[in-house]
Amino acid sequence: MAKVFIYPVNSLILADLVERFGHKPLAVMNQVREKVTNISLDSPPVNITPEDPKVGLRYAAVEVPPGVRGRMALIGPLIEDAEAAIIVEAPPVNFGCVGCNRTNELMKYIVRSKDIPILELRYPETEENAPEFMYKIAAFLESLPREEEK
Amino acid sequence: MSEETGIVKIALVSCGSEYSGVQPEFEAAAAEVNAKFVYPEIDVAGLDNIGREFGLEVASGDLRLMMARAKAVVEGTTHVDGVFITTCFRCAEGAIVRNEVRRYIHKHSNIPVISYSFTERTTAGTLLTRLEALTTVARRRHLLAREVQTGLTAGIDSGSTTTKAVVMRDNEIIGSGWVPTTKVLESAEEAYSLALKEAGVSRDEIQALGTTGYGRFLIGDHFNAQLIQEEITVNSKGAVYLADCQTGPATVIDIGGMDNKAISVDDGIPGMFTMGGICAGASGRFFEMISKRLGVDITELGALAVKGMQEKVTMNSYCIVFGIQSLVNSLAKGAVPEDVAAAACYSVVEQIFEQQLQEVDVKEPLILVGGSSLIEGVPKALGDLLKIDVLVPKSSHLIGAVGAALLASGYVEE
Missing domain, CATH: 3.40.50.11900 (Rossmann fold)
Known part of the structure; x- marks a missing residue:
């Protein structure tokens, strides 16, 4: 089983696909769940406190807006954990969207800087292209080492 | 609602x-x-x-x-x-x-x-x-619709640098007080007493009192004010009242002791507004420091600035520290105080233009209020920069207190 970072980082479809192929999706939903179920904090809606943008300084300098650093505080550790990544470019917003394109640019850059297998592909614009899109993702996930192989 | x-x-x-x-x-x-x-x-x-x-x-x-x-x-x-x-x-x-x-x-x-x-x-x-x-x-739209002060009311503006008070009767200012803010309550007491004394009335006779400014809550509670209101609303109202522009569009710029407000007003009601305050370099505090360094009283700075040419001195008041550095450097190079004073005025209005007026649609008349409006170089520099006439109404430095007294008169009838 490989830990697969997905982009868009909150894509339910990608997370589900990764899981179906026996791998662990690294999605922001898990991070948010952890945040909101942490009873020691009360900073709704996602329990991000002023400390989180400071944690985000690990990934971006202080000149970078707090919205980027706050998001990176959630997403950065996922990238650090990643053993593989799937990046889907130009998806419609309901496929997944973190909201801030500066964060998108930064997280994709950090992923690409890692020495891990990465599949980069564009979201299919037509139905005819959809099977190929799915096939490529399936082939990539198949190619990743499973638990026993590791 | x-x-x-x-x-x-x-x-x-x-x-x-x-x-x-x-x-x-x-x-x-x-x-x-x-x-x-x-x-x-x-x-x-x-x-x-x-x-x-x-x-x-x-x-x-x-x-x-x-x-x-x-x-x-x-x-x-x-x-x-x-x-x-x-x-x-x-x-x-x-x-x-x-x-x-x-x-x-x-x-x-x-x-x-x-x-x-x-x-x-x-x-x-x-x-x-x-x-x-x-x-x-x-x-409170009904309150903001008030255009005439009625009865005997008072307003106190507890600002960061100065505290102002006025007493008004039947649409006239009959007493005013203007003191530096030291201890919030004591300064308010002093300014209010001065205004009452000049008006020749006692506190008991005041039918309604309004407070505004940074210390509004503290002094409002202390004096049992009928109206405790922030300065955006109060100053908009006060500015169009004093400038006699109560109907139609107007833009109000208030250069305060610590921060500035740029407010787009329509029929006396504030629409878009911005509050500056990133650095004191664009506020009355900067003028105080410039006056001190030039060895003149702040009341003389304006007249000095009008005689000078800002183009001769480079000044960046984005930060008050760098602003003073520019001043020191200019004087060291032989700049005359008139040009330095003019540059200081220009630097402040330039910063207001760059940081605040970009977010507020400037519509004439442009009414400049606040203590800094009394420094003649400031309205001149603002008019030069924006290429429009700048209106400085009478008693422009008392803007908050006048606005508070005007709005408080809504409580006389109630």
Whole structure:
């Protein structure tokens, strides 16, 4: 089983696909769940406190807006954990969207800087292209080492 | 929403402030003014095309969400009493959208709007005055419609640098007091006593009192004021009243001791406004320091500036420290005090122009108020920069106190 970072980082479809192929999706939903179920904090809606943008300084300098650093505080550790990544470019917003394109640019850059297998592909614009899109993702996930192989 | 007491619904149109650690501060400020943030409902599928529809194509999904929410507010899909538009400080894409969304709402609706760029250090206290002004416009329109002062009322403006008080009777200022702010309550007592003395009336005779400025809550409680109101609303009202421009559009610029306000006013009601305050370099405090360094009284600085040429001195008052450095360097190079004074005035208005007037549509008449408006070089520099006539009404330095006394007279009849 490989830990697969997905982009868009909150894509339910990608997370589900990764899981179906026996791998662990690294999605922001898990991070948010952890945040909101942490009873020691009360900073709704996602329990991000002023400390989180400071944690985000690990990934971006202080000149970078707090919205980027706050998001990176959630997403950065996922990238650090990643053993593989799937990046889907130009998806419609309901496929997944973190909201801030500066964060998108930064997280994709950090992923690409890692020495891990990465599949980069564009979201299919037509139905005819959809099977190929799915096939490529399936082939990539198949190619990743499973638990026993590791 | 029922007037005066009901909860004010404010649409929060933001780029994702919940990821910046400031959301609890936003909520705390809203709760303080009995307001509640709501999130206009939108169709997620529409987000992919909203940029094209709006005419502003941006890459960030949350900025497209801002446009969609603004559209929902304008079209009445979600009913709100006010809109708070906010994006991250230092994000260019966010700043462009914030500005255009604000303009869009202002153009297509009468809903009051404020915009703000936040950092992770933004506190509820910083937002309080802004949200108080926003909710006042929604909640107290009847009070803001008042154009004539009636009865015997008083207003006290507890500012960061000076405390001002006026006593008014039947639409006339009959007494005023202006003292430096040291201890908030003591300064207010002193200014109020001076105004009462000049008016020849006793405290018991005052039918209603209004307070404003930084110390408004403290002095309001102390004097049992009928009206405790932030300075955006009060100064807008006071400015158009003193300048006799109560109907139609106007722009009010208030250069205070610590921060500045630029307010777009329509029929005496504030619309868009910005509050500066990143650095004291663009405030009355800077003029105080310049006067001190030049060895002149602040009341003489204006006349000095009018005689000088700002072009001869380079001054950057973005930061008060660098501003003073420029001053010291200029004097060391042989600059004459007149030119330095002129440069200081120009530097302050330039900063207001660059940082605040970009977010407020300047409509004539432009009314300049606040203590710094008495420094003649300031209205001159502002007029030169904007190429329009700047109106400095009589008693412009008493603006907050006059506005408070005027609005407080609404409580005489009640």
